[in-house]
Amino acid sequence: MTRIDEKLAEVLIREVRGLPLRQALLKLLDRGFIDARACERQAIRDEVERLQRQGMPRCEAFEVAAATFCCSYEKARNAFYNHSKN
Numbered sequence: 001m002t003r004i005d006e007k008l009a010e011v012l013i014r015e016v017r018g019l020p021l022r023q024a025l026l027k028l029l030d031r032g033f034i035d036a037r038a039c040e041r042q043a044i045r046d047e048v049e050r051l052q053r054q055g056m057p058r059c060e061a062f063e064v065a066a067a068t069f070c071c072s073y074e075k076a077r078n079a080f081y082n083h084s085k086n
Contacts, residue, residue: 044069044079 001009012033016024028034044065051061066076 040069041079041082044071044076048076048080 012028015031015033016027019027025034029036029039047065047068048058048061051064052058056064062073062076062080065080066073069076
């Protein structure tokens with residue numbers, strides 16, 4: 001963590017002080033402080049991995065995840081394979 005990261009963390013803490021966790025996260029998403037697209041990509045990856053652990057083939061898992069997240073098969077596939085560089 002850099003000093004700037006620490007300062008930014010303080011800003012976020014002030015934004016949500018006193019709120020329950022779920023409300024705090026929703027507020028940060030609404031204000032654009034959390035990358036909703038990155039969260040969506042992670043949620044799709046998690047869903048595909050969960051379905052695979054249950055024995056579903058990956059291509060079928062992409063189809064189910066796409067239906068679950070109201071997106072295209074291609075978007076689900078890209079979310080799974082294209083990890084951001086963090």
